[in-house]
Amino acid sequence: MNYGYIRVSTDKQTVENQRFEIExxxxxxxxxxxxxxxxxxxxxxxxxxxxxxxxxxxxxxGDLIICxxxxxxxxxxxxxxxxxxxLMEKEAKVWTIKDNYRxxxxxxxxxxxxxxxxxxxxxxxxxSQRTKEALERKKTEGIKLGRPRGRNGKSKLEGAExxxxxxxxxxxxxxxxxxxYGTHRETVKLFIKKKALDSNENLSQAKKEFNLGSL
Numbered sequence: 001m002n003y004g005y006i007r008v009s010t011d012k013q014t015v016e017n018q019r020f021e022i023e024x025x026x027x028x029x030x031x032x033x034x035x036x037x038x039x040x041x042x043x044x045x046x047x048x049x050x051x052x053x054x055x056x057x058x059x060x061x062g063d064l065i066i067c068x069x070x071x072x073x074x075x076x077x078x079x080x081x082x083x084x085x086x087l088m089e090k091e092a093k094v095w096t097i098k099d100n101y102r103x104x105x106x107x108x109x110x111x112x113x114x115x116x117x118x119x120x121x122x123x124x125x126x127x128s129q130r131t132k133e134a135l136e137r138k139k140t141e142g143i144k145l146g147r148p149r150g151r152n153g154k155s156k157l158e159g160a161e162x163x164x165x166x167x168x169x170x171x172x173x174x175x176x177x178x179x180x181y182g183t184h185r186e187t188v189k190l191f192i193k194k195k196a197l198d199s200n201e202n203l204s205q206a207k208k209e210f211n212l213g214s215l
Contacts, residue, residue, distance in 0.1 A: 002026075003055055004033040005067040008040050018068045025066065025097050033066070043075035047083055056083065061091040069098040070179065077180060099176050111170045156183050157191045164188075165197050165206045 004026075006018040015038050026033060039051040047053050052073070055065065065087065067073065074080045084103060087094055093104040157164065160181070167177055174192075178185040192198050 001060070001063045002031060002034050003059075003063065003065045004036045005052065005055070005065050005072060006036070006038045007043065007050075007052070007067075007072045009042050010040065018072070021068050021097050022066050031064075031066075043071065043073070043079070047074065047079065052083070056086050059087065059090055059092045062093070064093040064095060066095050066097070069096050070101060072096075077182065080180070099179055100173075101176070111166055156187065157181055161195055161197060162206070164192065164195075165202060168192070168198055169203060169206060 004019070004022045006015045006022070008015055008018075019036075019038075022033065025031075037051050037055060041050050047056060059065070070080055073083050084094060088103060093102075095102055164177065174185045174188050177188045181188070196202055
């Protein structure tokens, strides 16, 4: 079963562009959409409360979801990673057109799924930590609850060294990483350079630790 998934945030946005992209992609690759899912809802709404939730529940091994880009699935890294993990656990496939993801049951997809899961866990822990710190500040100093990011000279990617390394091994592009983390591509490039994540030493160590010699 091939699903075409289209989501827009407001009724002022048209679904036609996304549908055209998906139909053109399918024609070029000899595919046919068996079922279309179109919804007008914010990407911040949990997937279980969207039409997408029905797909996640019913999708089977080998089924394919095609959408214009990963941001159609959700508006936060944690939500997107959670959805992808659910789909890959069911051995379903996710293909995106603009950011050119091909997630399936191959070794690179499994490595990416591992990185995605780790990224989601890091994001969840950071959110929890920031929330607790903000609440404490509000209690003791009267500072409003917030979610400070990228302050004090720290990168928004701080703490994602291993996930980025795994994505480098899997061939994920800088543009794809920047979209996943919601930051500029130059920020990603600077982070990789500063941490020497693309060095032979770092990549070899990661391969050795997780038995990824085939990548």
